Amino acid sequence: MIRNQWYVVLESRKIKRKPVGLVRFNEKLVFWRDEDNKVHCIHDICCHRGASLSKGCVHKDMIACPFHGFEYDATGQVKEIPALGKNYEVPKDFRVKAYPVREAYDLIWMWYGEMGSETDELHFFDDLKSDYFYSGFSEVWPVHYTRAIENQLDVVHLPFVHKTTIGKGMGKVVNGPVVKWSENRMTFYVNNVEDHGQAALKASEIKNYESLFQLQFQMPNTWQNIISDRVRIFAAFVPIDDHHTEIIIRMYQQYIKVPILGKFLGYISNYFNKIILHQDRDVVMTQIPDRTDLKMHEKLIPGDLPIIEYRKKRNALLNLDVKTNHET
Template sequence: MFVPSEHWYPVLQSRELGRKPLGVERFGRRLVFWRTEDGRAHAHPDRCPHLGAQLSRGAVDRDCLSCPFHGFAFDAQGQCRRIPAIGRQGKIPKGMALEAFAVREAHGLLWLWWGAPREVYPELPFFPELDDGWRYGTETVEWPVHYTRAIENQLDVAHLPFVHRTTIGAGGRSLVEGPYIESDDHGIRVWVTNAADVGQSPRTLAELATAAAGAPPGLHFRFPALWLLNLGERQKNMIAFVPVNESTTRYYLRFYHRVRNPLLARPLEFIMGLSNRFILNQDRRVVVTQTPRDSAHAEQDRLIGADRAIIEFRRWHRHMRDMPPAPIAMPATER
């Protein structure tokens, strides 16, 4: 049900994981995240291999994750280090181990590698323009939708005057010029203009390409799950889409800005957070009604030119679904 591709996915905000184990559902699986004493994050299935208890209800003890049921202790690589019932001299069975996922932490997010383990992992996907000099406030929401529909909603440039007619779509600008898009192995960049329809002919893609040269895209999607809206040189919105299960997607919606004074920055983040939540909720009312849930199965959809970014996303998504998994080079526990 999820893309069987080789990618880093954002799965949590860093601040959500403290010293206690945290159990969450991601990709339709129950996972446990925890930190060792050095602060590094680790992830495993949230199930003790002994009798199936949730490890997230246990504790971290001497850089091991201990099961609350019988005290079995597992290290960051998933190896069982203690079974109290057999004593210190007892021999731990070889099969008493946990799967360990590759985890990274950057940009205030925890990232999990979803795919076959690799000897060398690629860099994390992010937007380099957000690396330095920015503050941000985050809103967290969950929708009962498949992550493909959540992403496509943010690549849809034709719905604004209808879904958002009282907010960002005010003015009835229903004529879509473009979008002109560029894509590569990293993502999709979108340039578009929405105008009031007074009978004019929209600009051609060649004209839009000329206008886009040297200009930052209005929308930028980084595979597999990051979206950026360019509000200007000093303000941007970003969404990290987190697949929870087949019918749920979590949004980490961030408002980035360059206001350094905290007395001004915090009220700005609060106001923009409320605004972004309200606008996103306008989308929600429609997106939850789309069928089928997973757009990979929406062969009956009839797309138009204004859907070029969605078409490109579906092309990439279909390609990644059809790719065979990479050969396993080494255990995922080798970080």
């Protein structure tokens, strides 16, 4: 897992008044909103005798364990032990791990790194920041996050996996694709055509690639499909554990802004996106090995370039992390 990155980990609407216990990054976590509506996240295993804090309740900006009432602040420090009286000074090592959390664009973002090391900027897609209306849903796939992500970078599969939906009648020959990076954001340009016996074009042979169909992946875990100037499909791939990934899907659109009509359009779009997503899921669940790496025994083809590029970037960020932690 790449550390020191802001990850989308949850939809905002999933955290209301009660604390929520979830597994993310193989860790048991509790999320809660304080009285000022600010979201916090700490480990969901009480340092006293191991009960789940997510079964407890919120007191002002703290969360109280349901077992013996230890109260934790947002940094994971126990501030009160009721059995020892409210004036008892709690030792500093009565604490659990905490993560920085932000809420933006109706999403909860978690800094998978140390408290205080977080950067200011959340790398959300600029063009979705305003003036779009969205509808969406989330679901859990029983796959490693690398397989879920790479499925959305795969430009070769559409006429096969989606032959009854979005890939119907689509050409099977994959020209390119052309891949461009801007920092940790990859844009890939797709040009699938009919097979008339011609060779697939190399990426370097494609002129005017910017006029082609475009998709983007932002490290570490968000993606968008630029359907048109006014319609986008957004996805976030949330690592749960080694065998599960939550996928958050949204359709953003600028056509219909009347709430009731927008809701109806959202309903239809969710229905079709679920069909398409399940076509993907049924194949991705069968992939062996269950996770990917830069060096592995797959026979990749030029059409797999976005996947290869993702693996390279992921590896570079993982190595950077190892090096940084080694040096400090």
